Amino acid sequence: MAMLEVKDLHVYYGVIQALKGISFEVNQGEVIALIGANGAGKTTTLQTLTGLIPAKQGSIIFEGKDITRVPAHKIVEMGIAHVPEGRRVFSQLSVYENLLLGAYTRKDKKEIEESLKTVYKRFPRLEERKNQRAGTLSGGEQQMLAMGRALMSKPRIIVMDEPSMGLSPIFVNEIFDIIKVVSESGTTVLLVEQNAKKALSIADRAYVLETGRISLSGKAEDLLHDESVQKAYLGE
C-alpha cells in the first residue's frame, strides 16, 4: 500500500474549480515531483493535503488513515511537514525561534535538541544566524530556514512547494542537493516545482498537472525525455 494516496480530489475556490478530480500516490522512500505551469493547481494540491483548504470531494489517505478532514494543525503531528510556497518564515522571530516552532508538537526536549543539532549541521548558515531575525535573511537562507523548520518536526514525508522559486542558481543547486540528502536519510519527498528539469532530475516518479487535472505521469527519467513534456515544461 502506498504511503500517501490521493483519490479523485476536487477543490473549489468559491465557484472556481481549482482541482478537477486528481489522483496520485507516493510510496515510502520515493521522491515524487509534481510539475505544471503557473496556476495549474500545484499549491492547491499541497494545501488541501495539509488541511489548509477543504476538499469538496475525494479522499486523502496517509499511512492507512483518512486525513481528508483532519484540521491543518493536526497534520504535522501525523508525520507530514509542509514547506509552503514563498517560504513563509516568521520574519519577526529569530532563526532559532522559527526552528523551535517547527518542533511545536514535539514534547521531548532532548530529542528536539538533537534535531536542532542535525538541522544546524545540515544548514551551517542557519547556525551562524540563529539569533538573527528571520526577516533579515536572504531569500535562499529563508528557504533553508523553511526547510529546516519543517525537518524539526521529524516528518516521515515532507512536501515542498517551489523551494527554488526566486533563488539564484547557486542557491537552487544547494537546495536540490539538500533535498537529495533529506531523501537519502529516509524521508519521503513530494516536490512541487516549476523548475521541471531540476525536479525531474532528482525525482523517482512525476505527475504533470494541467489546469486542475493530471495530464501525464510516469518515471521521472521517462518524462524528462518525453517530447510533450520537453516542449511544455523544459523549454526545448
Added chain:
Amino acid sequence: MSFISYLKDGISLGSVYAIIALGYTMVYGIAKMLNFAHGDVIMVGAFVILTAITKAGLSPLLSVVLGVIICTVLGVVIEMVAYRPLRKASSNLAVLITAIGVSYLLQNLALLIFGADAKSFVPVINFPSLTLFDGRLTIKGVTIVTILACIIIMVGLTLFVSKTKPGRAMQAVSEDRDAAQLMGVNVNATISLTFAIGSGLAAIAGLLLCSAYPTLTPYTGAMPGIKAFVAAVFGGIGSIPGAMVGGILLGVIEIFGRAYISSQVADAIVFAVLIIVLLVKPAGLFGKNIQEKV
C-alpha cells in the same frame, strides 16, 4: 509640587489605560480584530468584585480572583460565540459591528441586573500611602498599587510572549496564521488564550479604575475603553510596549490637559494628540513601519 502631583495622577490613570490597552493590542495583534466590547468587560469585572464583596460578603482578595475568573471566561465565551463564527467572513466590518453589538449587550445586561443608578465602589486596595518631601506630596496606596500592577503585568506579558511556547505560538499566529497551523499551532485555541488574558487583565483594570474613581455604572467601561483603544493605536497597535507607553502618555496628557488647560476639553485634547501622532507616524509610536524583506 502640583506638577509632580499631576504627573503622578497622570501616570496612575495612564497605567489603567495601559492595562486595558494591552487587551486591545493583543487581541488585535493575534485575532486581527478590534474588540470594542473590551471596555465593557472592565465594567463587568468591577461589578462582579463589588457584588462579591457587598452582597456575598467575600474577602476583597477572593472577590478580585472571582472577578478575574469571570471576566476571563466571559472573554473566551464572547470570542467563541460572537467572533469565531465570523472568522472566515470576508468582511472585517461584520466583526466590527458584532463587537459593537456585544458592547451594547454587556451594557444593557448590566443595566438589567444592577440598574442605572451609580454605585459607589468600596475600597478594596488597602495599601499604605507614601508621604514625600516633608508631607508636601502624598502618593495614595491605590496609586502605588496601580503603577506596580502595570509594571508587573507589562514585564510578565513580555516574558510570556517571548519566552514561552504558547507565547511563541501567539507570535506565529499573529504573523502568519496558515504557517502557524502548519507548525501544529491550534489557531482557535491561541486566539481563545489571547482573549482570556486580555479579559482577565480587564478585570484588574476595572478594579484599579474603580478604586481611583469610585463610581460604577453600566457605562463605566465605555469611555476608558475608547481611550485605551486610542492609547493602543497611539503606541502602535499590536505592540505590547506600545500599549504601555501609549497608555501612560495618554493618562498624563489627559490629567495635564484637565489641570492646565480646561477640564471640559481634556478628552478633546487626548483625541487631538492621537490625530497629530497618526499624521506624523501612521503606524503609531512603536508600530512596524518598515516593510520586512521578503
